[in-house]
Amino acid sequence: xxxxxxxxxxxxxxxxxxxxxxxxxxxxxxxxxxxxxxxxxxxxxxxxxxxxxxxxxxxxxxxxxxxxxxxxxxxxxxxxxxxxxxxxxxxxxxxxxxxxxxxxxxxxxxxxxxxxxxxxxxxxxxxxxxxxxxxxxxxxxxxxxxxxxxxxxxxxxxxxxxxxxxxxxxxxxxxxxxxxxxxxxxxxxxxxxxxxxxxxxxxxxxxxxxxxxxxxxxxxxxxxxxxxxxxxxxxxxxxxxxxxxxxxxxxxxxxxxxxxxxxxxxxxxxxxxxxxxxxxxxxxxxxxxxxxxxxxxxxxxxxxxxxxxxxxxxxxxxxxxxxxxxxxxxxxxxxxxxxxxxxxxxxxxxxxxxxxxxxxxxxxxxxxxxxxxxxxxxxxxxxxxxxxxxxxxxxxxxxxxxxxxxxxxxx
Amino acid sequence: xxxxxxxxxxxxxxxxxxxxxxxxxxxxxxxxxxxxxxxxxxxxxxxxxxxxxxxxxxxxxx
Ligand SMILES: Cc1cc2nc3c(=O)[nH]c(=O)nc-3n(C[C@H](O)[C@H](O)[C@H](O)COP(=O)(O)OP(=O)(O)OC[C@H]3O[C@@H](n4cnc5c(N)ncnc54)[C@H](O)[C@@H]3O)c2cc1C
Ligand code: SF4
Numbered sequence: 001x002x003x004x005x006x007x008x009x010x011x012x013x014x015x016x017x018x019x020x021x022x023x024x025x026x027x028x029x030x031x032x033x034x035x036x037x038x039x040x041x042x043x044x045x046x047x048x049x050x051x052x053x054x055x056x057x058x059x060x061x062x063x064x065x066x067x068x069x070x071x072x073x074x075x076x077x078x079x080x081x082x083x084x085x086x087x088x089x090x091x092x093x094x095x096x097x098x099x100x101x102x103x104x105x106x107x108x109x110x111x112x113x114x115x116x117x118x119x120x121x122x123x124x125x126x127x128x129x130x131x132x133x134x135x136x137x138x139x140x141x142x143x144x145x146x147x148x149x150x151x152x153x154x155x156x157x158x159x160x161x162x163x164x165x166x167x168x169x170x171x172x173x174x175x176x177x178x179x180x181x182x183x184x185x186x187x188x189x190x191x192x193x194x195x196x197x198x199x200x201x202x203x204x205x206x207x208x209x210x211x212x213x214x215x216x217x218x219x220x221x222x223x224x225x226x227x228x229x230x231x232x233x234x235x236x237x238x239x240x241x242x243x244x245x246x247x248x249x250x251x252x253x254x255x256x257x258x259x260x261x262x263x264x265x266x267x268x269x270x271x272x273x274x275x276x277x278x279x280x281x282x283x284x285x286x287x288x289x290x291x292x293x294x295x296x297x298x299x300x301x302x303x304x305x306x307x308x309x310x311x312x313x314x315x316x317x318x319x320x321x322x323x324x325x326x327x328x329x330x331x332x333x334x335x336x337x338x339x340x341x342x343x344x345x346x347x348x349x350x351x352x353x354x355x356x357x358x359x360x361x362x363x364x365x366x367x368x369x370x371x372x373x374x375x376x377x378x379x380x381x382x383x384x385x386x387x388x389x390x391x392x393x394x395x396x397x398x399x400x401x402x403x404x405x406x407x408x409x410x411x
Numbered sequence: 412x413x414x415x416x417x418x419x420x421x422x423x424x425x426x427x428x429x430x431x432x433x434x435x436x437x438x439x440x441x442x443x444x445x446x447x448x449x450x451x452x453x454x455x456x457x458x459x460x461x462x463x464x465x466x467x468x469x470x471x472x473x
Contacts, residue, residue, distance in 0.1 A: 339425065388442075390426070
């Protein structure tokens, strides 16, 4: 029997790639390696209802498995330690070598930690996995003092959830306002006020310089000199791409694994590996909406979009289908979509508001349901709303038409 | 026939399903998602796509 298609990473991107391979007609063997013990599950609820509800079980968040992928071999609890792309082999952390016909990298991100020691410090938490959520959930008891380092969307969602659970919550953020990048000043200010009205405190424009406590978190010292006592510290300061296992190979893994618009991993000279693909959060790919500059987009809809693209191209390639060249040349322009729930605040955004040089209120009112437009010159690059779903949707097409550039050749 | 069930306690009326399978899902004037519970087999691909893109993972095929 021929070597399998090996997918590394058993989460959203890995699952959707296996499904796309089958849907595109590839019937050969597929092996998925995942270092977590769990079958693929959905992460967004981990900072929202699952964290709030206390029912942190795999069943509550598991993705349904489809009949078409029933014969996929899931090697869960198995970490891949290294790969040799020339010899087409991966090696598990235990030293087992597995040959592949094609390799799909779907290893996603892991949270950055403040200091090396906090990873093992009682009371310090990061949130990416189901197991992380279980541990954090158990610590968020009423009256607990919680400091959240980082005011991005995970930090803000955990702040909201912890507050609703009756914790005393302080957010420490290095930017001037929470979620400033994706929301822009007006909406970020509005969001911060809504958090403050519900009792969350903010220390913005500073960062955690030191964690107090030897065996147990007792508090933090900030760069501005102030000290905050706490029993729980949540580190939500961003993430790192899981690409170390590819080191030593001819790839560009700086800020995500660089691919062409067909999701094929690129060598340093810019030529694609024909049999190595990357999908999801780990991939840095050119999106035709935003020109040729490759970027990784860490939003939930991207693993599905990139996996569908990679699975189809790979299936054609494995079948020796003459349609491959056309499929590779197709315009690939998945519109980033983003949502976030904090208390009863339901944010929904399309596009990349962070690119904007001007922000305008399009509908509604500040402090209430509202929709903001994000512009580069006269062109809409992003739209974001609190509530007003159909108003946000109405602008989606315009956002996806931004920069109608010819297909991104990756220099 | 494709049988569709949406968990209303999960659905947040994002409307992503409407984009994936416009013959099956729609948003009404009040911004609420509506759907036809039984669709033709020709809709299967679209409905599966809707299942995939639903941020709340609220759509199930029966
Ligand atoms: C708490 C939280 C809340 C979120 N909320 C939202 C939201 O509201 N809206 C939104 O748009 N997005 C949200 N996201 C982002 C979204 O969940 C991610 O974009 C998505 O999970 C990425 O999927 P992925 O398959 O690319 O990577 P991941 O889900 O990170 O999966 C990668 C998998 O690979 C495994 N792995 C890594 N290295 C190896 C190795 N060497 N060998 C074997 N396995 C390995 C990892 O353990 C992991 O299981 C949230 C994320 C988190 C963590
Ligand atoms: S995509 Fe999901 S959450 Fe959104 S309207 Fe459809 S079923 Fe509801």
